[in-house]
Ligand SMILES: Nc1nc2c(ncn2[C@@H]2O[C@H](COP(=O)(O)OP(=O)(O)OP(=O)(O)O)[C@@H](O)[C@H]2O)c(=O)[nH]1
């Protein structure tokens with residue numbers, strides 16, 4: 001079994017037995033948050049808020065402080081608007097419900113698509129995949145293997161094809177087949193490459209020629225071990241495609257994914273999914289209470 | 302963040318200038334700001350702390366002569382220490398052997414397969430060697446195809462055994478293949494793995510014992526955050542790797558992970574990867590990396606203003 005103690009467990013130990021919040025406690029808190037990739041700016045904000053509340057309430061024991069901290073952190077994490085929140089089994093707000101998956105290189109987009117397809121299918125939905133990563137070596141083969149594994153159809157044109165054209169074909173086919181969910185894979189791209197970001201906007205526009213409201217979801221996939229650069233990723237991908245939700249991958253490692261707190265704080269984008277492994281079963285629907293809880297947990301799990 | 306840092310440093314530097322000598326008192330805020338800048342660049346929190354403590358020691362007592370602004374002096378101290386740390390150990394690349402064996406390892410999606418192709422291309426075109434790429438990732442969907450496509454792009458053979466589920470056997474078989482085909486360097490691409498995945502870490506350690514590599518390269522995404530130290534340490538504990546490869550430097554990350562890793566395992570950064578194309582491989586320049594981490598662009602302009 002993996003050992004992964006909550007990043008605030010150290011903090012909890014450090015403040016055990018203290019009856020008030022002093023500089024030492026706040027320093028420990030800063031260390032704990034920053035070490036989880038929450039980032040200086042958001043960390044400072046959290047600490048400021050704690051300081052204000054504590055000045056008012058004065059005496060605190062460890063569990064009270066933990067409680068306040070958890071509340072502050074949960075408050076930062078935003079919820080998806082009601083119309084955009086769904087479970088795999090619930091009736092989706094559109095048919096086909098088009099999900100465009102974007103992100104920088106190697107974060108886990110294709111794998112996350114395989115997992116989403118698996119979950120939707122398991123919940124009784126018909127799913128169609130679109131192989132619009134026509135650039136990365138063997139990207140189409142990779143998604144094809146996922147489509148076989150899960151048992152859902154795929155639309156592809158082969159390597160080097162125009163990704164927007166693949167996306168268009170996929171949506172068109174999704175409509176004619178009456179698919180419930182259409183999920184489109186895109187090539188990984190670094191957000192500072194303008195021409196690649198333009199290509200993404202174009203893919204989106206082409207999809208909209210067919211269904212004006214689509215894509216209903218633009219899912220930005222972030223690697224949970226990424227540091228502060230994830231903020232810039234969120235900023236640039238949002239500028240190009242209006243990201244509606246985040247998926248955080250690779251949280252089965254030792255990384256804490258604390259940067260989602262910074263992103264939620266600055267961009268108000270909700271986290272919807274968490275990747276916990278390489279298999280199709282390894283996707284969790286994000287639960288902010290559980291997430292924050294896990295940051296505080298003392299036990300190894 | 303960086304704007305406010307600039308402002309803070311500016312006023313801090315002005316203060317020091319008036320006092321003629323760097324003291325514990327007049328430097329405290331500056332040191333704190335530098336530490337925050339490092340942490341913001343993803344340098345590990347503890348390492349940033351140790352590093353800036355060292356900076357403070359070096360800076361204390363130094364006279365701020367009129368010719369040099371205190372700001373410039375601080376920046377110089379920080380940069381010199383950083384370059385020193387990032388460079389340090391002599392970096393060589395060992396390709397002696399028949400064949401020489403290079404083992405590539407790292408986390409999922411860090412850029413191992415792409416780098417394997419780039420390295421093969423580099424050794425072929427720049428060093429006149431004849432490499433053989435080995436597909437020892439038996440897990441990731443289409444991993445073999447991916448390496449084959451890259452091999453085709455650069456005209457380098459790829460050894461694979463699609464039916465074999467034993468990565469160690471594939472790697473050892475590849476040595477025979479290399480000898481029979483007159484290939485003098487073997488580049489073994491392995492599956493991505495988490496440091497906490499005991500079975501997978503054992504697999505790569507077994508590959509190492511089976512093939513005795515000349516070089517073991519740990520491939521790491523330059524966007525990695527605070528966790529870089531844990532991962533690097535865990536891989537180094539198991540593999541005692543010979544060098545680090547930093548990937549995706551064509552992005553805009555400051556790349557503080559590079560500093561953390563160097564500080565933690567003290568292994569040289571041997572290559573940097575900055576693109577998806579096969580010719581985007583470079584050797585490592587400590588000076589450039591130091592400037593990048595510090596956001597020297599900003600700080601240097603600021604010092605000029607001071
Ligand atoms: N441990 C772990 N590995 C993951 C997870 N999600 C994806 N991976 C692995 O990360 C690597 C990259 O995943 P991909 O799905 O190919 O990533 P991508 O974003 O599509 O990559 P590009 O298309 O090349 O940009 C693969 O080895 C996956 O198996 C996760 O949640 N946990």
Ligand SMILES: Nc1nc2c(ncn2[C@@H]2O[C@H](COP(=O)(O)OP(=O)(O)OP(=O)(O)O)[C@@H](O)[C@H]2O)c(=O)[nH]1
Nearest residue numbers: 105106409410411412413414415493549574575576
């Ligand atoms: N922009 C950029 N992309 C890179 C670089 N190196 C690799 N990539 C991309 O990052 C993604 C992952 O690269 P891979 O080489 O498949 O990574 P890997 O470590 O082999 O992944 P796994 O085998 O799944 O663990 C791909 O989309 C690559 O094209 C780089 O230096 N710059």
Ligand SMILES: [Mg+2]
Nearest residue numbers: 109110133139
């Ligand atoms: Mg992909």
Ligand SMILES: [Mg+2]
Nearest residue numbers: 413414438444
């Ligand atoms: Mg690979």
